[in-house]
Every structure is written in structure tokens, then in C-alpha cells.
Amino acid sequence: MPRPDGRNPGDLRPISFQRGFTNRAPGSVLASFGNTKVLVTAMATDGVPPFMQGRGKGWLTAEYAMLPSSTETRKSRDRVNSVDGRSVEIQRLISRSLRGVMDLAQMTERTIWIDCDVIQADGGTRTCAISGAYVALHDLLMHMDGRRVLRGWPLKSPIGAVSVGVVGKEVLCDLSYVEDSKAETDMNLVMTGDGKFIEVQGSAEGAAFDRCELDAMLEIGGAAIRRIFEAQKAALVAPK
16 A cells, blocks of 8 residues: 555655754754654753762753644643653653663763754654754764763764554554554654664554564664664764
8 A cells, every 4th residue: 555655665754853953052953754843952951860969970861842833733732740641751762762872970960951842743753853862962962072071972872763553454664643643553663773672662553463563563663763873874974
């Protein structure tokens, strides 16, 4: 069955990482996966959370939100003490994923904040955010290294993420909203540069999936993330 935008099953949407999108944060990237666009900023503040104090290490945490106009019908803003469960789950995913490729002992007691704001949503916002966050984090760490506030280079590996799923009994990569909304299986993959998975989030929305479909989703997703690594690398060597 042809995809709505004419892509082959394993094709990514057009992706890009526009660095220096804002001039306040040392790491600032507009990450685009097709019509999904996420502004990711990375900044550091002095100090760490209480549970990390006295360990001589840094910390990294992320926040995620969708702007009201990111969807076709206005989405209400998250309020203090009233963040919706989906946003909490996604920001925890982003935090876990990035900490998975960080050696926090190479930082002094500073906290890195990764802010991911979805300005336009068309499926795959969390995977777009993670992939863009790697680029923003890299730029922030370069800035910190230039200020000599790092003990060593903390970033151990690239990291990328992509959505995969089964739609109409066919395994597809990087689902748009129209595909995701009718997927029988929906999965998000987060992978490091050496091909190891940090996160495999998958669930059957309709019929259960079998081992062959799972293996196919891991294979098609892994190949797509390797192409994301290439796009990240190209963005990081290009001038801001």
C-alpha cells in the first residue's frame, strides 16, 4: 500500500537540524522531521539537584511541551503542577536517553537543561526532539569546554531516535500523524552510535505483533537512525 507522501517503507521524511536558531542558548536547534518541527535548546546552570550534591558530578534533565498552535485544534498549555501525563513521560524519555550517552563525572556540579518545544506536530515529536537534542547538547558542551568548565569530554556517543510501526500489516519507518493514527503497532527506538538501544517503546494498538514484525521494526528503525547520525554529523560540521 503506497504511503500518503509516496515514501518507501524504510524512508525517513526530509530531516534537518538548523543550529543557532536562537541566540540566547549556547545550544539551539530547530529539528525538523517532515512537518514535525521541534525547537531544542540546551543551557547549563550552576548546581545540581539535592540527590546529586556532594558527588562531584553534573546532571542532565529535559523538559518537553507542545505549543498551543502545534496541532490543528488548539492544545491547552501545561500549567505549574498540572503537566499532562504524556508530557511527563516524554521528558523522562528524553532525559534518560541523553544521560545514557553522557559521562556525568566529566562535569563539575552543573545541571544541563534540555528544553524541547514542539512548534508543529505531525507525528514523531519525541524522536525528533531526541535527535535534535543531541545536536544542541553537542553545541552546549563545546561552549562549556571553551570556558574550561569540563574535566573532560562527557558525550560518549551520538544518539538518535525514530518511530516505526505496522500499518496495514506493513512495517513502516518515521510515521507521520496520519499513519500513526491508524497503526496496528507503534514503536519508538532510541539508539547509540555503536548500534545499541537505549529505549525500545512499543505497543500493539490493535492486533498483537509477532517476533518477525518486531525484528523487522528493529531492522528498519536501526537503518533509519544510522541515516539520522549522518544528518547530525553534517549539521555539526557546517557553520551555524
